[in-house]
Amino acid sequence: xxxxxxxxxxxxxxxxxxxxxxxxxxxxxxxxxxxxxxxxxxxxxxxxxxxxxxxxxxxxxxxxxxxxxxxxxxxxxxxxxxxxxxxxxxxxxxxxxxxxxxxxxxxxxxxxxxxxxxxxxxxxxxxxxxxxxxxxxxxxxxxxxxxxxxxxxxxxxxxxxxxxxxxxxxxxxxxxxxxxxxxxxxxxxxxxxxxxxxxxxxxxxxxxxxxxxxxxxxxxxxxxxxxxxxxxxxxxxxxxxxxxxxxxxxxxxxxxxxxxxxxxxxxxxxxxxxxxxxxxxxxxxxxxxxxxxxxxxxxxxxxxxxxxxxxxxxxxxxxxxxxxxxxxxxxxxxxxxxxxxxxxxxxxxxxxxxxxxxxxxxxxxxxxxxxxxxxxxxxxxxxxxxxxxxxxxxxxxxxxxxxxxxxxxxxxxxxxxxxxxxxxxxxxxxxxxxxxxxxxxxxxxxxxxxxxxxxxxxxxxxxxxxxxxxxxxxxxxxxxxxxxxxxxxxxxxxxxxxxxxxxxxxxxxxxxxxxxxxxxxxxxxxxxxxxxxxxxxxxxxxxxxxxxxxxxxxxxxxxxxxxxxxxxxxxxxxxxxxxxxxxxxxxxxxxxxxxxxxxxxxxxxxxxxxxxxxxxxxxxxxxxxxxxxxxxxxxxxx
Ligand SMILES: [Zn+2]
Numbered sequence: 001x002x003x004x005x006x007x008x009x010x011x012x013x014x015x016x017x018x019x020x021x022x023x024x025x026x027x028x029x030x031x032x033x034x035x036x037x038x039x040x041x042x043x044x045x046x047x048x049x050x051x052x053x054x055x056x057x058x059x060x061x062x063x064x065x066x067x068x069x070x071x072x073x074x075x076x077x078x079x080x081x082x083x084x085x086x087x088x089x090x091x092x093x094x095x096x097x098x099x100x101x102x103x104x105x106x107x108x109x110x111x112x113x114x115x116x117x118x119x120x121x122x123x124x125x126x127x128x129x130x131x132x133x134x135x136x137x138x139x140x141x142x143x144x145x146x147x148x149x150x151x152x153x154x155x156x157x158x159x160x161x162x163x164x165x166x167x168x169x170x171x172x173x174x175x176x177x178x179x180x181x182x183x184x185x186x187x188x189x190x191x192x193x194x195x196x197x198x199x200x201x202x203x204x205x206x207x208x209x210x211x212x213x214x215x216x217x218x219x220x221x222x223x224x225x226x227x228x229x230x231x232x233x234x235x236x237x238x239x240x241x242x243x244x245x246x247x248x249x250x251x252x253x254x255x256x257x258x259x260x261x262x263x264x265x266x267x268x269x270x271x272x273x274x275x276x277x278x279x280x281x282x283x284x285x286x287x288x289x290x291x292x293x294x295x296x297x298x299x300x301x302x303x304x305x306x307x308x309x310x311x312x313x314x315x316x317x318x319x320x321x322x323x324x325x326x327x328x329x330x331x332x333x334x335x336x337x338x339x340x341x342x343x344x345x346x347x348x349x350x351x352x353x354x355x356x357x358x359x360x361x362x363x364x365x366x367x368x369x370x371x372x373x374x375x376x377x378x379x380x381x382x383x384x385x386x387x388x389x390x391x392x393x394x395x396x397x398x399x400x401x402x403x404x405x406x407x408x409x410x411x412x413x414x415x416x417x418x419x420x421x422x423x424x425x426x427x428x429x430x431x432x433x434x435x436x437x438x439x440x441x442x443x444x445x446x447x448x449x450x451x452x453x454x455x456x457x458x459x460x461x462x463x464x465x466x467x468x469x470x471x472x473x474x475x476x477x478x479x480x481x482x483x484x485x486x487x488x489x490x491x492x493x494x495x496x497x498x499x500x501x502x503x504x505x506x507x508x509x510x511x512x513x514x515x516x517x518x519x520x521x522x523x524x525x526x527x528x529x530x531x532x533x534x535x536x537x538x539x540x541x542x543x544x545x546x547x548x549x550x551x552x553x554x555x556x557x558x559x560x561x562x563x564x565x566x567x568x569x570x571x572x573x574x575x576x577x578x579x580x581x582x583x584x585x586x587x588x589x590x591x592x593x594x595x596x597x598x599x600x601x602x603x604x605x606x607x608x609x610x611x612x613x614x615x616x617x618x619x620x621x622x623x624x625x626x627x628x629x630x631x632x633x634x635x636x637x638x
Contacts, residue, residue, distance in 0.1 A: 119215020232296025353501030
C-alpha cells in the first residue's frame with residue numbers, strides 16, 4: 001500500500017518465492033463446480049480482470065442469482081461506470097430496507113490502488129461462492145455491499161512493467177493512481193476524487209456500513225505470513241472501538257484464518273530497520289487521509305488488508321479471499337453485538353458533544369508506542385549486500401528462516417491535545433460555499449445562524465502558517481502554529497455552526513480543529529482567509545497576496561476539485577512512484593507566497609493591522625470553538 005520508509009531488498013528472489021509458495025499452501029478458494037470463472041482463474045493466474053471483464057462476470061452472476069443487484073457507483077474520470085454490488089437474502093431494495101431487516105451492512109472495496117489487484121479477483125470469487133453455495137450462511141446475518149474495482153481507470157492501464165517487484169500476474173497489472181492522478185488512499189479528508197466522493201455519498205452516508213474493508217498489497221518486508229492487516233489507528237476516533245478491533249476482533253479473525261483457511265496473518269507493518277529486525281515492526285501513519293483510518297472517525301470498524309507482495313499471484317488472491325471469509329465468519333457470528341457496539345459509540349459521541357468534559361481532548365500530535373504484546377514475524381535472516389556503508393545499505397533476505405518476536409509499534413497515543421468543544425463556528429465571511437459543501441459532503445449536520453449571536457468562544461491566535469515546500473497530491477499542505485485565546489465574538493447571520501453532538505462529531509473536530517494535522521486548513525480550504533491575514537479578505541484595492549487563489553503562481557485551492565488531470569499530473573505520478581508524502585518540489589511564484597513553502601509570520605491578534613489584516617476582530621483565524629453548548633437560532637444547511 002505504501003512504500004516502506006526503509007530501503008528494503010529490491011531484488012526479487014524467485015527462488016525464495018518458490019520456497020514460500022511450496023512451504024505455504026493456504027487453502028485455495030473452494031473448487032468451483034458452477035458459476036463463472038474470474039480472469040485470474042481462467043488464465044491460471046497469468047492475468048487479471050479488466051473493467052469490462054468485471055462487468056461481464058457480474059452480469060453472469062446476476063443471471064444465476066436473484067440475490068444480487070448492481071448499482072452504478074459512479075462514472076470514473078475516463079468514463080467507466082463502476083459497479084456497486086448489493087448482496088442480500090432477502091435483497092434489500094434500499095438502505096432503509098437493510099435497516100428494517102436488522103442486518104448490519106458490511107462494505108468491501110478492492111482495487112483502490114489498481115496495481116494491487118488481488119482483492120478485485122478475491123471479491124468476485126467471494127460473491128460467486130456466497131451466491132451459489134447454499135451452505136455459506138453469511139446472508140442470514142449480513143447485507144454485503146461490494147465494489148470490486150474502485151479505481152477502474154487505473155486498473156485498465158494494465159502493463160507488465162507495473163509493480164515488477166511482485167511475482168505475477170505475468171500479463172501485468174494496472175497503476176496506483178486514479179484517472180485524475182490521485183492516490184485515492186490519501187483522499188479521504190479532502191475528498192477531491194470522483195471515487196472518494198462516490199464512497200462518501202453512495203456508501204458511507206447512504207448504506208452506513210458498520211465495517212469497511214479496503215484491499216491492498218504490500219510493497220515491503222519479507223516474511224512468511226501471506227496476509228497483513230490494520231485497524232483504524234487514529235486515537236481521535238472512539239477508543240472503545242479501536243481497542244476492540246486490535247485486541248479482540250483481529251486476534252479472532254487471525255485465528256479463524258489459520259484454523260479454518262490455513263492462512264497465516266500478521267499485523268500490517270515493516271521492520272523499523274531491515275538490517276536489525278529486532279528493533280521492531282511498525283505500522284502506517286495515523287492520519288485519516290487513509291480511508292481505513294478515516295472510517296474510525298465515523299465510529300465504524302475498518303480493516304486494511306495488505307496482501308504479501310512477494311508471494312505468487314495465486315497465493316496472494318487466496319490469502320485475500322481467506323481473510324475476507326474470516327472477516328465475514330466473525331461478523332456473521334457476532335452481527336448483533338457488533339451493531340450494538342457501533343450504536344453505543346455513536347451515543348457516546350453525541351453525549352460528549354452535548355457536555356464536553358475536561359478529559360475530552362482532541363490530539364493534534366501523536367506519539368507512536370509499542371503495543372503491550374510483541375508480534376511474531378516469521379521472517380528470514382537478512383544479508384547486507386554493501387556492508388561498506390552508506391546511509392542506506394542494501395539488504396536482502398536469505399533463505400534462512402527466522403521468527404522475530406519483536407515490539408509492534410502500532411499504538412498512536414496523544415502527545416499534545418487541545419480541549420474538545422461543543423461545536424465549531426465559521427464566521428459568515430469565511431464560510432465559503434466550498435467549505436460548507438465539503439462538510440456536507442462528509443455527511444455532517446451543518447447549520448447556519450439565522451440571527452446574529454454574540455458568544456463566548458475560543459479563538460485561535462495564529463503565530464505562523466507554513467505551506468509545504470513540496471507538492472503533495474496537488475497541494476502545499478499547511479501547518480499552523482499558535483495558541484487559543486478566549487474571546488467574545490459576534491457572529492453574523494449566515495455564520496456556520498457544526499455541532500460535535502452528532503455521530504460524526506469526531507470527524508467534525510478533525511476537519512475543523514485549527515491545529516488538526518489532517519483537516520480542512522491542512523488542505524488549503526481556508527487559504528484565502530489565512531493568506532490575506534483575515535477572513536474579511538484584503539483591504540479594498542489591495543492586490544491578492546502571493547499564494548492566494550487567483551494570485552500569480554497560486555497553488556491549487558482545495559475548492560478546485562478539477563483534480564490533477566491538468567498541470568498537476570506529474571506531481572501525482574511522481575508521488576505514486578515514490579510512495580512518499582512529498583514528490584515534487586514546488587517552483588514558480590507560488591513558492592514565494594505564504595502558502596508556498598516559507599513561513600508567513602502573521603501578527604498576533606491585537607497587533608496593528610498593518611494593512612494586511614482583514615476581519616477587524618480580535619483574531620483573524622476563521623474557525624472558532626464553542627466550548628459549551630449555547631442557544632442559537634439556526635437552521636440546517638443539510
Ligand atoms: Zn495500496
